[in-house]
Amino acid sequence: MNEAKTDISEPQVLQTSQDGITHLTLNRPERRNSLSLAMLESLSGMLARVAKDPDTRVVVLAAKGKVFCAGHDLREIQGELDQKAALQELFTLCSRVMQQIVDLPQPVIARAAGVATAAGCQLIASCDLAVASESARFATPGVNIGLFCSTPMVALSRNVSRKHAMEMLLTGEMISADRAERIGLVNRVVAEDDLDRSIHELASTIAAKSSHTLKIGKQAFYRQLEMGLAEAYEYTSEVMVTNLGAQDAEEGICAFLDKRSPQWRDR
Template identity: 55%
Template sequence: MQGALAPVLLRADAEGVATLTLNRPAARNGLSVALLDALSAALAEIAGDPEVRCVVIAAAGPVFCAGHDLKEITAAFGQPDGGRAVFTDLMRRCAGVMRAMPALPQPVIASVGGLATAAGCQLVAACDLVVASEAARFQTPGVDIGLFCSTPAVALSRAVGRKSAMEMLLTGDAVDAEEARRIGLVNRVVPADRLSDEVQALAARIASRSALAVSLGKRAFHAQHGLPLEDAYEIAAATMVENLLAEDAAEGIGAFLGKRAPQWRHR
């Protein structure tokens, strides 16, 4: 559905996978306030949904996401404070979405078929996994318009090496899918006509695992990342103990030893 009444975000659930589709193709799927709020609400709902075991972020149209909606930003320049209050609120909303994805119990996969720029590249970098088509491009071009991509830099610098992140941020140059894979922003590059199938197959594989084990592991991975070695192992060890005491661990180990398929209870 297109037009003014079309929802800015679509959700479809199937076999434990929730697919969220950015649905502003005419606006290059820019992250308007409405779209950010819709993403925030959807992620909050999914976080408490035991039926969802994996999440896919996709996009309608040829552009994955062109970043913030510059028309909304331009409209705020005329405010008495020059837009400070509007921009502060916008960055708060955006950061909330970007923080929500790594905090989500379920893994999040970005399905990128086209251009992802600025905050759109940030959205990709904030996902746990990224599958891109051969046509995908990634860019943080804020410097081209006098606006350094400082907030996209947070997620980007955690997904790729410091030098690669700085080069993207300082030059604003687009990175193709293969280069994005080489520097660690993308996990897999696939033909454009295979993107949806490859993403769904990966999501289904993740969804077939114990939801409890996956959520515990994801939480520990993000919690220990960047910490000193001793602190990281404390978090990881505590998580392993918690996981070993769960029903699914006993079931999984028993199934392995008994050479049978496990029957997960997700607890």
């Protein structure tokens, strides 16, 4: 890509952490938080560091401004239309970032405020959970400009039913937050003023669990989805047995039987 990969004046992504919750905030509102190569590189690096951070129990993915993410930077892409290697680098990195979110040991909650289109919608769909404001809107509008949202389709089709995914992909039309909730793209829709409180409550609830157990469960959830029924049960049975050997499982069972709060060791 010809565009500079870093901007020393202002971070592409902001990071704050408190009480086991790490917020990663896309920080290019003037560019509609588009997933430029620089943005993707920054986000990928932060996700890699967070994955190794024992103090982070939950991640909240947010964005500055009125647009959550408008997808790829079309001006950047336009400048590279004759550079197939550069375009391949961009989409390979984007796919890697989406997989990093899925592979992250910590649960990731999307703070879906404003508009999320194309790869921005893909970003929402890639997160484990999503809470949307009432004014949030979503679309995979690539078909409108002759560029089918093929990579966003991967995450979208793994979150909503085939017919709902195909409708979004074929029409390119914007859908409301309420419809996004009905089809399973987001978990819940709340009033604008309640968005941060609702996300904090959800994140805090999850952060209070054993991080070791969350890691085991998240990994198993995504792996079993790709298996046949018999294979999934065989795999998850093995996971249950392994999980029962963990200190936190022993502590959790004892705490439940003793009618007390568990003291997690995260192992």
